[in-house]
């Protein structure tokens with residue numbers, strides 16, 4: 001697809017360090033006077049950040065770093081995060097990408113709150129009910145803000161992990177490409193080295209925060225599993241051969257798990273031939289990068305893992321059915337003639353709003369008639385993939401919050417309208433979202 005980017009200019013960032021989605025209602029939260037379980041402050045501020053390449057970028061950051069600090073909390077905790085805007089003149093917010101928080105906490109400037117301007121602050125509160133890998137980013141002019149560095153990871157750990165899970169070596173890998181200076185951060189030679197004892201269960205949380213580039217990862221040196229997609233655990237994920245390509249859309253997440261062997265394992269990022277960008281894991285932190293097998297298949301979630309019970313499925317009676325046609329056309333936007341990205345033929349704000357009633361079971365058919373892929377991101381809800389191009393999704397229940405729809409593809413997805421509010425539904429290629437491909441889901 002046109003958005004594939006094989007050059008390996010990813011910046012990767014390593015920080016050490018199942019869940020059927022459930023809505024959180026404001027009533028579940030302890031009152032504003034009570035103590036949250038966890039309290040964080042993030043300060044949006046400008047900062048000149050030096051990339052490992054030696055190039056510097058005039059970044060916008062949370063707390064002066066890219067990515068922002070990882071927020072790691074436990075399932076069930078009430079989390080309070082105060083955003084302080086020091087000097088981001090354009091304003092900023094925090095959106096909890098993939099976490100189905102109450103609408104008022106969703107962080108969308110102009111929809112659920114006003115942008116937080118320099119000198120102002122805003123406090124978010126939510127209960128972390130979904131275990132998994134998420135991320136946060138500004139949602140005030142997201143394209144510019146995320147491009148400049150206003151993002152970080154958000155991990156919700158299980159409250160009662162099983163023993164294997166508790167001993168996991170857990171590594172978050174956020175990738176982001178800077179157009180001109182797309183070089184690894186946090187690794188002087190492009191390769192981070194991590195020491196892991198053989199026999200240790202390992203979890204790599206892959207998060208692609210790029211603005212429009214599908215990122216490719218390859219784990220070489222061990223079989224592995226994709227344990228979760230977009231934060232939701234898969235049921236009995238099978239073994240994938242080392243070298244299997246993982247292509248992750250912008251905004252999407254894969255949790256990759258394996259047991260550390262007694263030889264090096266390499267997570268390659270952007271895997272163009274010869275690319276040595278990534279993370280080398282080995283028993284003593286040294287060793288050579290194992291050779292990638294040539295060729296190799298690409299991971300496809302459609303038939304992966306074992307089916308399991310879901311709260312609804314293809315044969316359910318749906319209360320509403322919508323069709324979403326994704327396309328592109330040349331036209332004027334904000335006075336500029338350019339390629340526009342359309343939803344049902346329109347560009348925002350003329351795109352339709354999908355209206356639902358609380359409790360509705362909703363089926364949406366998404367058709368991509370355009371020339372490039374579109375990772376469609378619905379806020380506040382997780383969708384169950386029912387089928388792609390008429391083929392039923394018969395593997396692990398595949399829940400997504402950021403579904404990459406390739407040119408020519410038709411997906412049927414379903415979700416329960418269980419989280420009232422006004423929600424964004426947009427392409428997470430932020431370059432598309434700003435020229436049309438944005439709409440709302442609204443509750444009557």
Ligand code: C2O
Pocket residue numbers: 095097137139251377379424426428
């Ligand atoms: Cu990750 Cu509307 O955003």
Ligand code: CU
Pocket residue numbers: 341373374375427428429432433437
């Ligand atoms: Cu798009």
